[in-house]
Amino acid sequence: MMLIRPVRPGDLADILQLSGKTGIGLTSLPKDEVHLRARIERSVATWEGSLEKADQGYLFVLEDTEQQKVVGVSAIEVAVGLSEPWYNFRLGTLVHASKSLNIYKPVPTLFLSNDHTGYTELCTLFLDNDYRNGKNGQLLAKVRFLFLAAFRQYFSRKVIAEMRGVSDDTGHSPFWDSVGRHFFGMEFAEADRLTGMGQKSFIAELMPKHPLYTELLSHDARAVIGEVHPQTAPARAVLEGEGLSYQGYVDIFDAGPTLEGEIDQLRAVKESRLMPVRLAEHSEGADEPLYLVANEQYQNFRALLITGGETPESLTLSAAEAEILGLREGDNLRAVALFPGKDPNPAPQSLKKETLA
Template sequence: MMIIRPIERRDLADLLTLAGKSGVGLTSLPQNEDTLSARIERALKTWQGELPKGEQCYLFVMEDTERQQVVGVSAIEVAVGLSEPWYSFRVGTQVHASKQLNVYKSIPTLFLSNDHTGHSELCTLFLDPDYRNGENGKLLSKVRFLFMAAFRNHFSHKVIAEMRGFSDEQGRSPFWESVGRHFFSIEFAKADYLSGTGQKAFIAELMPKHPLYVEFLAEDAQKVIGEVHPHTAPARKLLEAEGLRYQGYVDIFDGGPTLEAEIDEIRSVKLSKLVKVMVDDGGYSPSGSTYLVANDSYDHYRALLVHGELDNEHLRINAETAALLGVEQGGAVWAIKLIQEKV
């Protein structure tokens, strides 16, 4: 059984193993024990209410209960850019025109931006390749929307998701080679690692403050602006099915797209229901639709996929499922029916 729960200190070794499998480009999951340990502590302090808004982060893990092993991770940053600057490139247009010469040319540009400051962020989504089957990816990604629906007052009005940009099998990013290398003079993997371990001062110190002309970039760099890494395409489709959209912002390192939406307009936030549990091991038959279900406990949050029967007020589940969720007869749970988008 796959279950989602808040991260715990005992998960550090499994988190390090996952980080080693994530490869280059997932800046929020570096293979660095001190950084990951600090990330766990920050998540624990967030749940305990000990951090200011700009430092809060909810970190969830997917656990294979049979093996008692963490096989996936996902997170929500509560408000980016409040404790340190949050950078993106805004893809814009600059017009060069002359009536006298009868010349009119619009040129795409990249402009360094802090426009997403204060927004909540979906981040750190990674699932062990051995578990990329069935509905595991949906569970790991969509559980964050159910959590935001249940505890809406903890988050901003808007949420963003920086998607991993294109890099080849050797970890080479065409966008970095054409942009970042000229200002940083280091390899993409190193810049990616430094950013992921919290060493971000170099971004503000070295990135250009003036617009960059896209046409001056190498052709392969131009082509990947707003494109995702092949392994990230399923995650993008899941988020777009929820209503997040690309609005012209890209990552400053690899050119990957930033998706965004008003939280209250996200499908799983709008359509999720708070219902009561009916525990039934007799007439219950696990042949109904698939639902993402979570308890209503902030401190002991649990979520999993359930084949059950849902009406406007009740969700019928068996005793084993109720125990995993930590709820009893008549207890409250949040539920949303999974849509069958292809990913």
Template sequence: MMFIRPVARDDLPQLLALAGKTGGGLTSLPADEATLAARIERSLQTWQDTLPRAEQGYVFVLADSTTQQAVGICAIEVAVGLQDPWYNFRVGTQVHASKELNVYNNLATLSLSNDHTGSSELCTLFLDPDYRDGKNGYLLSKSRFLFMAEFRQRFMQKVVAEMRGVSDEQGRSPFWDSVGSRFFSMAFADADFLSGTGQKAFIAELMPKHPLYIDYLSADAQAVIGQVHPQTAPARAVLEAEGFRYLNYVDIFDGGPTLECDIDHIRAVRKSRLLPVEFSETPADTRLPLCLVANSDYQHFRVVLLHADPKAATITINQQVAELMNCLPGARLRVVKLCPGEVSA
């Protein structure tokens, strides 16, 4: 059975292996052992409540209950930009008009922004290509919403997610070629690596402080503003089904969209319910919808997928699931349908 759990120090070799499969472009999962080890330590310290909110970040892995191998990773930053500035571009408009000449032009612009400072961020979503079957991707992405619902007081009102922008098989980004390369004088992969390893001071030092006119960019760069990498399209669709929207903010490196949503408006947060547990070895009714099912144990958080009725008065699990979820008699589990449109057969 596949399940979500907090990251552990022993996961480092597997996370390094995952980072090597991203193909670049996933800033928060660099193939750098020291950076990933520090990320794991920061996550563990977050769970131990030894860090200020500005430094807190949770990392989860998708694991196989048989092998315990981590085959996917996802994370939540509690409050971005409170310690290190958090940048993106806001896509806006400047009007140039002359009454005398009867000229009126609306020109699209990119302006450096810190508007999402203090938001919680969904990040570092990656699943081993060998496990991209069934509903593993949905479980990995949406499990974070049940953690946020269960421990709501630990997160901010707005939640954002930066989506990977368009780049080719060689890692070339048309947006970077037309924008970033003009100011940073380095390859896209190098800037991406520096940002992913926490070296972000150069962004403020080198990025332009005045708006950039989009019409000055190459046609290829203009075409990818707010667009996602083909491999990221499913992740975007998952978030949009949960209520996230693109509101004209894009990544400063590759032009990928930033999606955002009020935490209490996220479907899985808003509709999840706590149900008392019943135990039974009778096989689950597969005609029931697949549901995300999470325990309420902060230190040993778990999420699995089960066929269940989210509107029932109780949820029934077997002994195997109970052991995996550290679930004792009298406990309650948080339940929500995996996909909003799924209905009982």
């Protein structure tokens, strides 16, 4: 059975192994034992209620219960940019005009922005290659929406997700080569690594404060602004299907898009329902819809996928499912259809640098 639960200190070895499979671009899961241990400890402290809002972050794991192994992670940062600036570029327009020459020319620009300060962030989504089958990716990505719905009081009005931008297998980013390299004097992979490790002060120290004219960038750099890495396209589709959208903000390093939305308007938040647990053995038909279900226990949060009827009212849990969720007959269960309508989106693989800072 595939189970979502809060991270535990004992998961460090599995998560460290996962971090070695991420490749360049997922800066929030660096292969660094000290950093990952600190991230796990911060998540545990968040659930325990011992951190200020600026430091709070939830890290979920996907566990193969038969193998007793963590095979994926996803996370939520409660409020970004409160302890240090949160940077991205906002696409804008400056108009150059000359009445005497009858010239009116809108010029696309990039403005350094802190507009998302205080927003909740969906981050650190990664699934082991061996488990990128079935609906594991959907479970790992969408469980965060169910957690937002269940514990809405802990989060901001808006949510964002930074998507991995375009780069090749060697770590070269066309946007970085045309922009960042000139200001930072280092390779893209190193700058990305530093931000993933929480070392962000160099951005404020070295990044230009004036608008950048995109027409002065290379053709390849302009072409990738707001575009995602091919491996991240499924994750983008999942988030857009849940109600997030691209509003013209991109990453300052690789120009990957930032998706954003009102938490209360997200599909899974609006459509999830509370219902009492009903215990019964149920058959799993290939055509039966899937539901994401979770308990309402904050510190002992558990979630998994089950099959059900056409409406949540017909959902039942088997004895094994109820046990793994820590539920008994009559307890409250939160549920939502896995897919909007009946359109099964492809399973996501990874978002961008969902920051482990």
